[in-house]
Amino acid sequence: MTALSEGVGAALDAVRARIDAAAARAGRDPAAVTLVAVSKTHGPEAVRAAYARGQRDFGENYVQELVAKADGLADLVDLRWHFIGHLQTNKCRDVAGRVAMVQTVDSARLARELGRRAVAVGRTVGILVQVNVAREAQKSGCEVGELAAILAEAEATPGVALRGLMTVPPAAGDPAASRPWFEALRALRDEHGGASRLPELSMGMTHDMAEAVAAGATMVRVGTAIFGAR
């Protein structure tokens, strides 16, 4: 084993253990929390190392980087890519054929374009609607007031399958500061049809993953704790 694969493997095990412990403390089934390993800026060999340790869900933020990695790692046939960065409509074509899920849909227009591109390549792409729960200026994600219309449009759009909600709370040093925003996303899920309509809640990163799991996350997106600093 190389140093890289040992380091990534051990870090991955430690992160999984933290998630499992947080789930147990919250009385939740650890298997109900999917770890998305965020590999942005790290090379394909880091992804291979995590894959070799059993990791299957990976997140990328930049279209060009996603395309290069997805194509270079196409031999890992059961690997699932999640797009978690800001997506422009003119890049939907590049992601539609490669990802299992786009977690950052923040408009009906984006859902429609993604769906159109997915249908063209004979696929269905899972989507999460990203919500700007803290109403931060210049932040990605739809406004709370736009959510109902986007959800309804997404459900009516061929080529995309609505799976839930995603958020990135305001940056804060204290992980506990994220908790109210995670609770807010869960409350929105409950207001808009609950887990039967929106089974996935993607929230929590390296510093606040335990808070997110306690608040009901079904997906946590963790980069630094697995692959190291960027």
Ligand SMILES: *Cc1c(COP(=O)(O)O)cnc(C)c1O
């Ligand atoms: C980079 C990124 C992550 C991972 O962040 P870490 O702090 O490295 O765990 C999660 N979600 C999104 C949307 C990101 O851009």
